Amino acid sequence: DGGITQSPKYLFRKEGQNVTLSCEQNLNHDAMYWYRQDPGQGLRLIYYSQIVNDFQKGDIAEGYSVSREKKESFPLTVTSAQKNPTAFYLCASRTGLAAETQYFGPGTRLLVL
Amino acid sequence: QQQVKQSPQSLIVQKGGISIINCAYENTAFDYFPWYQQFPGKGPALLIAIRPDVSEKKEGRFTISFNKSAKQFSLHIMDSQPGDSATYFCAAKESGGGADGLTFGKGTHLIIQP
Numbered sequence: 001d002g003g004i005t006q007s008p009k010y011l012f013r014k015e016g017q018n019v020t021l022s023c024e025q026n027l028n029h030d031a032m033y034w035y036r037q038d039p040g041q042g043l044r045l046i047y048y049s050q051i052v053n054d055f056q057k058g059d060i061a062e063g064y065s066v067s068r069e070k071k072e073s074f075p076l077t078v079t080s081a082q083k084n085p086t087a088f089y090l091c092a093s094r095t096g097l098a099a100e101t102q103y104f105g106p107g108t109r110l111l112v113l
Numbered sequence: 114q115q116q117v118k119q120s121p122q123s124l125i126v127q128k129g130g131i132s133i134i135n136c137a138y139e140n141t142a143f144d145y146f147p148w149y150q151q152f153p154g155k156g157p158a159l160l161i162a163i164r165p166d167v168s169e170k171k172e173g174r175f176t177i178s179f180n181k182s183a184k185q186f187s188l189h190i191m192d193s194q195p196g197d198s199a200t201y202f203c204a205a206k207e208s209g210g211g212a213d214g215l216t217f218g219k220g221t222h223l224i225i226q227p
Contacts (some may be wrong), residue, residue: 004156033214036167040122042202042219045159090156092214100145100206102215104156 003027004105006091011110013078013085021076023091032074033092033102036060040110043090049074078110086112116140117205119218127226131188132222136203139184143205148177148188148213151200160201161188193225 004025013019025032030048035043045058049068063082068074074093078085091105118137126132136146147162163170163186165179170177176189190197200222204215 006156031143035214040219042119042217043215044217045214048214092156100147101159104149104158106156107154109154 004091004093004103006089006105006108008108009106010113011108013110016080016112018077018079019085019090019110021078021089021110023074023076023105024058025072025074025091025093025103025105026093027093027103028071029093029103030071031094032068033068033094034058034064034074035090035092037088037090037107041058046076046089085110116216117203117218119203119221121221123217123222123224125224125226126193128193128195129226130193132193132197132225133187134201134203134222134223135185135187136184136218137185138205140205140207140216141184142207143216144208145206146177146179146186147204147206148175149202149204149217151202151220157202190223193223195225195227198223198225 007022033048034046037043044060046064047066049055053062055066055068065077089108094102120135147158149157150160151157152222161175163179164211165181174191179186200220202220206215
């Protein structure tokens with residue numbers, strides 16, 4: 001099956017801990033994205049990457065970091081600097097700069113213990 | 114600054130009725146307007162999309178109406194069914210092929226009552 005996979009489905013973070021959310025796609029898409037979803041807030045862009053070894057900050061990048069070492073993988077680390085990390089995190093991808101349609105993964109729900 | 118304003122925040126419609134969700138934007142550089150459907154605990158999925166060169170696009174029971182002069186677009190769901198109960202997001206993207214993400218509205222929680 002082609003698509004975007006995110007793991008884990010649920011993740012618990014302790015105070016002061018960094019946690020990493022996985023996002024993998026086998027669609028051969030160039031661009032990948034991370035969004036944060038909070039109730040009543042819509043989707044807000046955290047980071048995006050157009051190509052391997054390149055990524056750009058989105059609207060709410062503070063407290064997050066990413067890497068893009070492989071085309072198919074775009075992990076997101078929620079650092080201890082992110083004081084309100086509880087949210088639903090969505091990874092997305094699209095073919096390239098000329099394409100508009102973004103395809104979303106199933107999401108990871110992050111909860112703070 | 115909210116670039117795409119979506120209303121209503123929640124909507125209850127009787128089965129068989131018409132569901133209407135509205136969005137407005139300010140950025141005239143937007144030239145792609147998709148609607149996404151999201152079920153609880155799942156990622157959003159593209160439902161239907163439109164470009165400003167047409168005023169209406171229909172796919173099955175779903176129709177987008179677009180008013181370029183008013184900078185507004187809306188989603189109409191005809192013969193609404195309980196399976197349509199979900200959260201709907203409008204979004205917009207600027208022309209020029211920029212790689213940054215879509216700008217989303219805050220979402221509408223739609224409930225179709227049997």
